Amino acid sequence: MSPSSENIDYQPTMNVARAHAAAREHADATVQEAPLTNLPLILSAVVLLIAGSFIGANLSEQKGHRPQGGAQAGPPMDPKEKWLKDGAAVFSNNCASCHQLTGLGNTGSGFPPLAGSEWVTGGEKRLATIVLKGLQGPIPVKGTTYGTAVMNAKGGNPLTDKQVAQVLSHIRNSWGNTGSLIMDDQIKEYAASIAALPSPIPFAEVGKIPESENLPPTKKPFEAAAAAAPAAGTPAAAPAASPAPAAN
Numbered sequence: 288m289s290p291s292s293e294n295i296d297y298q299p300t301m302n303v304a305r306a307h308a309a310a311r312e313h314a315d316a317t318v319q320e321a322p323l324t325n326l327p328l329i330l331s332a333v334v335l336l337i338a339g340s341f342i343g344a345n346l347s348e349q350k351g352h353r354p355q356g357g358a359q360a361g362p363p364m365d366p367k368e369k370w371l372k373d374g375a376a377v378f379s380n381n382c383a384s385c386h387q388l389t390g391l392g393n394t395g396s397g398f399p400p401l402a403g404s405e406w407v408t409g410g411e412k413r414l415a416t417i418v419l420k421g422l423q424g425p426i427p428v429k430g431t432t433y434g435t436a437v438m439n440a441k442g443g444n445p446l447t448d449k450q451v452a453q454v455l456s457h458i459r460n461s462w463g464n465t466g467s468l469i470m471d472d473q474i475k476e477y478a479a480s481i482a483a484l485p486s487p488i489p490f491a492e493v494g495k496i497p498e499s500e501n502l503p504p505t506k507k508p509f510e511a512a513a514a515a516a517p518a519a520g521t522p523a524a525a526p527a528a529s530p531a532p533a534a535n
């Protein structure tokens with residue numbers, strides 16, 4: 288039982304046996320295992336390649352057919368969708384802290400809702416006035432009077448005319464709201480025309496603006512896209528039928 292006798296009697300035997308076993312296993316591994324483990328990989332790669340080329344072919348086929356199929360269809364990325372998507376980003380960064388992403392506001396803090404608000408879905412002019420100038424209430428919204436807080440111009444943020452147009456378009460077409468889109472050239476022109484009005488503007492001034500008065504119709508590049516929208520099944524169909532933007 289001494290360590291030296293163990294070394295002499297068994298260790299070489301064990302090592303020889305292991306070495307043989309290892310040699311067999313290695314031999315097996317190189318001959319059989321490699322192809323067996325790689326084969327499924329190779330097969331799936333081939334399948335993916337074939338599937339990918341089919342999908343790619345179908346996509347490019349659809350792209351090629353699109354402009355012919357829809358009379359008003361434009362480039363692959365719908366500019367109206369992008370306008371509203373950018374507006375959603377402006378909203379979440381500059382308005383949602385008070386009016387909430389849900390558009391429901393926070394009555395307890397004096398932040399009125401934009402979802403279902405008559406000021407949001409009504410005439411473009413009074414809505415643009417409120418957002419460009421800010422607001423000093425009290426203001427009635429959906430039957431509740433708000434006035435414990437003041438809103439600064441553009442929610443207190445340095446928004447460009449384009450961002451204002453996008454965010455107004457977004458809030459007029461979110462949470463079930465339906466309204467016309469508003470373009471940057473309309474905001475630019477209107478902002479200049481009301482530059483002399485106070486900011487925040489007292490509600491009484493906003494109340495003077497006729498309920499359904501829209502901004503001067505200038506360039507409205509997405510009007511055609513909006514009119515063609517019913518095919519997409521979105522609620523964008525409503526503006527054309529709703530009474531408010533009749534001046535368009």
Ligand code: HEC
Nearest residue numbers: 381382385399400404406422423424433434436437438442
């Ligand atoms: C710091 C909080 C705050 C931010 C940010 C803010 N608002 Fe307001 N907003 C208010 C308050 C408060 C009122 C009501 C003012 C009052 O009662 O005098 C209001 C009123 C409004 C109204 C009219 C009332 C209604 O509910 O329809 C609109 C429209 C509006 N905000 C849109 C916006 C938009 C768009 C933005 C982002 C560009 C924005 N607000 C950012 C606090 C805010």
